[in-house]
Amino acid sequence: METLLSFNDRQVRIGPQHPFVVIGERINPTRRKKLLETMAAGDFSVALDDARNQIAAGAQVLDVNAGVPGADEPKLLADLTRALMQSVSAPLCFDSANPDALQAALALYTGKALINSTTGEEKMLSVVLPLAAKYHAAVIGVITGDKGVPATPEARLEVARKIVQRAADYGIPAEDIIIDCLALTVGADSNAGRVTLDTMRLVQQELGVNLSLGASNVSFGLPDRKSINAAYLALGIARGLTAAITDPTVPELRTTILACDVLMGHDEYSMRWIKSFRAAQKVAAIA
Amino acid sequence: MELESIYQNVIDGNAPAVQAGVQAALASGASADTLLQDTLIRAMQEVGRRYEIGDLYVPEMLIAARAMQAGLNVLKPLLVAGGVQAAGRVAIGTVHGDLHDIGKNLVGMMLEGAGIEVKDLGNDVPPEKFVQAAQDGAQIIAMSALLTTTMASMKKTIDALEKAGVRNKVKVIIGGAPVTSAYAKQIGADGYAPDASSASRLVKELIGA
Numbered sequence: 444m445e446t447l448l449s450f451n452d453r454q455v456r457i458g459p460q461h462p463f464v465v466i467g468e469r470i471n472p473t474r475r476k477k478l479l480e481t482m483a484a485g486d487f488s489v490a491l492d493d494a495r496n497q498i499a500a501g502a503q504v505l506d507v508n509a510g511v512p513g514a515d516e517p518k519l520l521a522d523l524t525r526a527l528m529q530s531v532s533a534p535l536c537f538d539s540a541n542p543d544a545l546q547a548a549l550a551l552y553t554g555k556a557l558i559n560s561t562t563g564e565e566k567m568l569s570v571v572l573p574l575a576a577k578y579h580a581a582v583i584g585v586i587t588g589d590k591g592v593p594a595t596p597e598a599r600l601e602v603a604r605k606i607v608q609r610a611a612d613y614g615i616p617a618e619d620i621i622i623d624c625l626a627l628t629v630g631a632d633s634n635a636g637r638v639t640l641d642t643m644r645l646v647q648q649e650l651g652v653n654l655s656l657g658a659s660n661v662s663f664g665l666p667d668r669k670s671i672n673a674a675y676l677a678l679g680i681a682r683g684l685t686a687a688i689t690d691p692t693v694p695e696l697r698t699t700i701l702a703c704d705v706l707m708g709h710d711e712y713s714m715r716w717i718k719s720f721r722a723a724q725k726v727a728a729i730a
Numbered sequence: 731m732e733l734e735s736i737y738q739n740v741i742d743g744n745a746p747a748v749q750a751g752v753q754a755a756l757a758s759g760a761s762a763d764t765l766l767q768d769t770l771i772r773a774m775q776e777v778g779r780r781y782e783i784g785d786l787y788v789p790e791m792l793i794a795a796r797a798m799q800a801g802l803n804v805l806k807p808l809l810v811a812g813g814v815q816a817a818g819r820v821a822i823g824t825v826h827g828d829l830h831d832i833g834k835n836l837v838g839m840m841l842e843g844a845g846i847e848v849k850d851l852g853n854d855v856p857p858e859k860f861v862q863a864a865q866d867g868a869q870i871i872a873m874s875a876l877l878t879t880t881m882a883s884m885k886k887t888i889d890a891l892e893k894a895g896v897r898n899k900v901k902v903i904i905g906g907a908p909v910t911s912a913y914a915k916q917i918g919a920d921g922y923a924p925d926a927s928s929a930s931r932l933v934k935e936l937i938g939a
């Protein structure tokens with residue numbers, strides 16, 4: 444299955460037959476003081492730097508979160524979207540739980556966006572799916588059900604199935620649903636990583652949809668988080684993960700993803716791998 | 731000597747050893763209150779301090795808290811029977827729409843480790859439940875939100891406390907990744923803490939313990 448995203452004439456395809464897609468996570472003011480302060484003041488220079496840096500590091504899609512405490516989120520997300528559309532050429536992923544903010548951004552966006560996200564809860568589905576249908580956007584569906592995050596892979600599969608079915612009710616095809624199997628923190632529950640990996644395999648086998656992951660959560664509270672995150676991405680990719688919301692400017696993650704593309708047959712003659720290696724050598728030589 | 735090994739076992743997260751150590755200390759005549767203050771609370775203060783400076787990681791803090799809990803479970807009936815009052819009463823929860831509970835749990839553990847009675851309302855807690863806790867006698871309402879998208883529930887909860895006429899009976903404190911002290915001021919909370927140790931200090935400050 445292939446999920447097509449676009450911005451003007453730029454297209455990005457997510458699917459098992461394509462290179463892994465990184466959705467750059469950095470345009471999110473949570474725990475980022477400078478970005479928060481500038482965005483709150485309507486200054487998008489830091490956000491635009493983040494956008495350019497992430498694209499340079501291999502992000503194909505940019506997550507955009509305007510959750511500045513106390514701000515007018517619909518206006519801020521719309522303004523930020525406008526600024527991004529003028530400066531960079533990558534499909535956007537609108538990250539909000541505020542339907543008015545999603546609506547404001549989707550209405551002015553020129554292309555096929557990604558919405559981050561709906562859960563499997565009816566109150567979310569009934570708000571987010573109509574927006575996706577209206578603006579012909581793809582949607583990330585997080586496997587949280589009406590009673591929270593189910594404990595077993597089988598129960599999580601049922602939430603994923605419900606999201607895909609409810610989307611179909613609104614005329615949204617399965618290829619426009621990307622399921623996030625939800626990486627919980629392994630530092631608080633030793634089984635959290637495993638359950639999510641098993642869920643990925645199951646959802647991929649049963650529904651065949653694309654899978655994404657907020658891939659930085661899993662390592663919270665542990666030392667050397669980069670190594671854990673990189674290993675987790677590789678394990679996920681082997682189970683059908685085709686995209687992740689993560690930070691491509693972290694070299695360890697970037698390298699792991701490129702290596703996975705080589706090993707999954709998505710890098711012909713390993714050209715991108717070699718090119719990236721040479722570029723890193725060059726940087727090292729200058730430094 | 732015995733007390734020192736209980737203290738160390740809390741820090742090391744060895745729950746069975748803490749439980750056995752507390753029982754043995756009681757049997758040899760130590761008072762429940764002394765054990766609480768000099769081993770469990772002191773150990774959790776140390777754990778909090780090391781976590782704050784990045785010396786301990788989340789799983790280590792969790793097992794230390796579990797070990798503290800094992801000791802506290804032995805002491806609790808004795809403390810209650812002996813009329814020892816908790817240093818304060820806090821109702822804590824992750825706000826409506828938010829399922830992240832690790833930060834909230836760490837704060838709850840540090841508070842218990844500081845001798846405070848903690849009522850854990852869980853996660854995805856609707857404003858009415860916080861209001862109920864305030865009516866039931868909590869001195870402090872502690873709210874956590876991990877998402878920019880759920881922070882607004884904090885404001886809604888404060889509004890609900892106002893509406894129910896209990897806002898002036900409680901202090902409200904907030905925390906979580908996207909939360910700032912500026913936001914706390916903006917929504918009319920009484921305090922903000924960036925981590926579990928600071929939260930425990932903030933609570934003590936607010937209730938004057």
